[in-house]
Amino acid sequence: QLKTGFYSASCPTAETIVRSTVGSYFNKDPTIAPGLLRLHFHDCFVQGCDGSILIVGSSAERNALPNLGLRGFEVIDDAKSQLEAICPGAVSCADILALAARDAVDLSDGPSWEVPTGRRDGRSSLSSQASNMPSPLDSVSVQKQKFAAKGLDDHDLVTLVGAHTIGQTECRFFSYRLYNFTTSGNADPTMNLSLLAQLEALCPKNGDGLRRVVLDKDSGAKFDVNFFKNVGDGNGVLESDQRLWEDSSTRRLVQSYGGKIRGLLGLRFDFEFPKAMIKLSSVEVKSGVEGEIRKVCSKFN
Numbered sequence: 001q002l003k004t005g006f007y008s009a010s011c012p013t014a015e016t017i018v019r020s021t022v023g024s025y026f027n028k029d030p031t032i033a034p035g036l037l038r039l040h041f042h043d044c045f046v047q048g049c050d051g052s053i054l055i056v057g058s059s060a061e062r063n064a065l066p067n068l069g070l071r072g073f074e075v076i077d078d079a080k081s082q083l084e085a086i087c088p089g090a091v092s093c094a095d096i097l098a099l100a101a102r103d104a105v106d107l108s109d110g111p112s113w114e115v116p117t118g119r120r121d122g123r124s125s126l127s128s129q130a131s132n133m134p135s136p137l138d139s140v141s142v143q144k145q146k147f148a149a150k151g152l153d154d155h156d157l158v159t160l161v162g163a164h165t166i167g168q169t170e171c172r173f174f175s176y177r178l179y180n181f182t183t184s185g186n187a188d189p190t191m192n193l194s195l196l197a198q199l200e201a202l203c204p205k206n207g208d209g210l211r212r213v214v215l216d217k218d219s220g221a222k223f224d225v226n227f228f229k230n231v232g233d234g235n236g237v238l239e240s241d242q243r244l245w246e247d248s249s250t251r252r253l254v255q256s257y258g259g260k261i262r263g264l265l266g267l268r269f270d271f272e273f274p275k276a277m278i279k280l281s282s283v284e285v286k287s288g289v290e291g292e293i294r295k296v297c298s299k300f301n
C-alpha cells in the first residue's frame with residue numbers, strides 16, 4: 001500500500017524538506033545520524049512504523065527502558081513544523097521518520113534508496129508494548145525470533161544490525177562483558193584483547209554507565225563494512241553483535257559483508273542494506289483510512 005513519491009502531488013517538497021532539515025542538524029552534529037536511524041527501527045518494532053515512538057506522555061513508548069537512549073526527536077519535530085506550514089495535514093510523522101533514516105545513512109557516506117511512503121500515524125503509544133525490543137543480551141536464536149515476528153528473516157537480521165556501523169552505546173549495555181562475564185570474574189573470552197583494554201579504560205569498573213563509546217571501533221561515524229570486519233575480529237562491542245560471529249548460522253553473512261571470504265559474490269552490504277531497510281520500514285504500516293496524519297509529531301490530534 002506504500003509507494004515511492006506518495007507526496008508528489010499533495011506535498012511535492014516533502015522529501016526535500018526532510019533532507020535539508022536532517023542535513024542542517026547533521027552539519028552541527030554528525031552523531032544525530034545514528035540517532036535518527038535507530039529511532040526509525042524502534043518505531044517499526046512496536047506497533048509498526050507508525051510514529052508511536054514520537055508521542056510524549058508518562059505511559060508512552062518513549063519512556064520504556066529500551067527507548068530511554070533514543071535521540072533525534074527534535075529533528076523530526078522541526079521537519080514536521082516546516083511541513084505543516086506549507087502542506088498542512090499532508091505528511092505523516094511515520095513517513096518523516098522513514099525518510100530521515102534514509103537521509104541519515106546517506107549523509108554518513110552509506111547507500112541511498114527510494115523510500116516508499118504513505119504511512120499513517122498511529123493513535124496509541126504505550127511503554128508496556130515495548131518489552132519485546134531486541135536486547136544486547138539476546139542470543140542469536142532470540143534475535144532471529146524477534147525479527148521473524150516482524151516478518152524479517154535471518155538475512156535481514158544480520159544486514160540490519162549492520163546499522164551499528166555508525167553510532168554509540170552507553171557503557172552499561174556491555175560493561176558486564178569486561179568485568180564479570182564468567183563465574184570466575186573474567187572478561188568475555190570472545191572479546192579481542194586490545195578492544196578489552198580500550199573498553200576497560202573508557203568504562204572503568206563502577207564508573208559512569210552512561211558514558212558513550214562507538215559501536216564500530218575506529219569507524220563510528222562512517223557507514224561502511226568495517227563493523228562486519230570488527231565482529232569477525234572479536235571487536236564487537238555489544239554481546240548481541242559479537243554473537244553473530246560465534247553462531248555458525250549467521251557467521252557466513254558477516255564474513256561475506258566483511259570481505260573475508262570469496263564466493264558469496266553479489267552480497268554487498270551497500271546493496272543489501274537498502275533492501276532490508278525497505279522491508280523494515282514496511283512493518284505493520286497503517287494506510288488508507290487507518291490512523292491519522294498528526295499535526296504535531298509528539299501528540300495525537
Ligand code: HEM
Pocket residue numbers: 031033034035037038041068069070071134135136137138143160161163164166167168169170173238240
Ligand atoms: C538484535 C538487534 C539489536 C540490538 C540488540 C540493538 C541494541 C542496541 C543498543 C544496546 C544500542 C546502544 C543504545 C544506547 O546506548 O543508548 C544500540 C544503538 C544503535 N542501534 Fe541497535 N540494536 C539492534 C538492532 C538495530 C537495528 C536493526 C538498527 C537499525 C536498522 C539499529 C541501529 C542502531 C544505531 C544506529 C545505534 C546508535 C545510536 C546512537 O548513536 O544514538 N540497531 N543498539
Ligand SMILES: [Ca+2]
Pocket residue numbers: 042043044045046047048049050051052053
Ligand atoms: Ca511504532
Ligand SMILES: [Ca+2]
Pocket residue numbers: 164165166216219220221222223224225226227
Ligand atoms: Ca563504520
